[in-house]
Amino acid sequence: MALSTHTTSSGYLLPSIHSAPPFFTQQPNSSTQAVVTEHWTRIILGYARHRRLFFLRIEDAEVAGGDWDEVFRNERINRRLLPDHLQTILASMAGKSQAVYEPPKQTRAVLLYWRRPEEWAEVLHTWVSSTGHMNTIMTFYEITDPPVESPLSGIPEVLLRKAIAILAKTGRAQMIGAADGDGVRFFASGGK
Template identity: 70%
Template sequence: MSFLTLAPRTTPSGYLLPSIHSAAPLFTQQPNPNTQAVVTEHWTKLILSYARHRRLFILRVEDAEAAGNDWDEILRNEQINRRLLPSHLVYIMADMVAKNRAVYEPARQTRSVLLYWRTPEEWAEALHGWADSTGQLNMILTFYDIIEPPVPSPLSGIPMTLLRKAITVLAKTSRAQIIWVADGEGVRFLAGNTNK
């Protein structure tokens, strides 16, 4: 019988899996609450880091139920014949929501989360920085202009829910103003006072 060495390895997408991903106990829900807390923290870091690497925003319980999705590289480890069970993923997602590292999306269900690999506050700073660097302060932009800009940006593809939260953060600091336009909602980014 051969033993796998716990070593980092690179996935086909170029993500560097930490060595803990080769430890079978990571894939099993632990009966000891302290041990499970450690396992959950490892999974949370892994999920958020991988989501950032792949620019994934949504994680669903179904991603652990069936193979062939964007999450296979981390929810499964064929080398040790392990996969994260859906019930374990439900537990991890609930912990992430409780610690404000994700929110249930859509609301009022527990099978799908919007991941905060950047917090709404971090997205707000990225959004304002993008508007400033592209010369779009004081211009009215539709939400579509931000999500699907003509030139790809760090905000391309951001879910509407997350975009709204980021704009709300900026509005509270007088650096954005929501405006109704013919196509729906728009936003005007303002220089604002960043010393608040």
């Protein structure tokens, strides 16, 4: 079978390497495995961005019909990514700050950085500015579940907190603690 690209049912274009049977197998040669891991990393981050998926668990390699099934399985060549191979890929991603283990102190689930926290901080600040919420206190819920879908819709709280912390360091946001939940005030530039 010739290598060819493939568009998943969700509309994501998989590269031709996804149709190569060895791509789904952990390679004994470390330099070959490094190339395979790099390709998998690009596919995982691209697909996560395409589908707005933030988390990936080792178990996702085993779940038929799950969010990741159309990437981790290739029925045309009867191959699937095995959990051990995925664990190696996730360890590499975590080592390169393309993902972080979430929750911390375990190695079976990651928060994917298809946008780094610094990029999310800029997206957040731009969105707040465009919605006219500068100098007002917003709840996390208002940010992650706005009435009109935004680039921040559904962002996990742990990632939102990282983005806010980055803005706070530059004086563009201030965390506000309240009995009924945390909020944040945003500023146009580095002044309160």
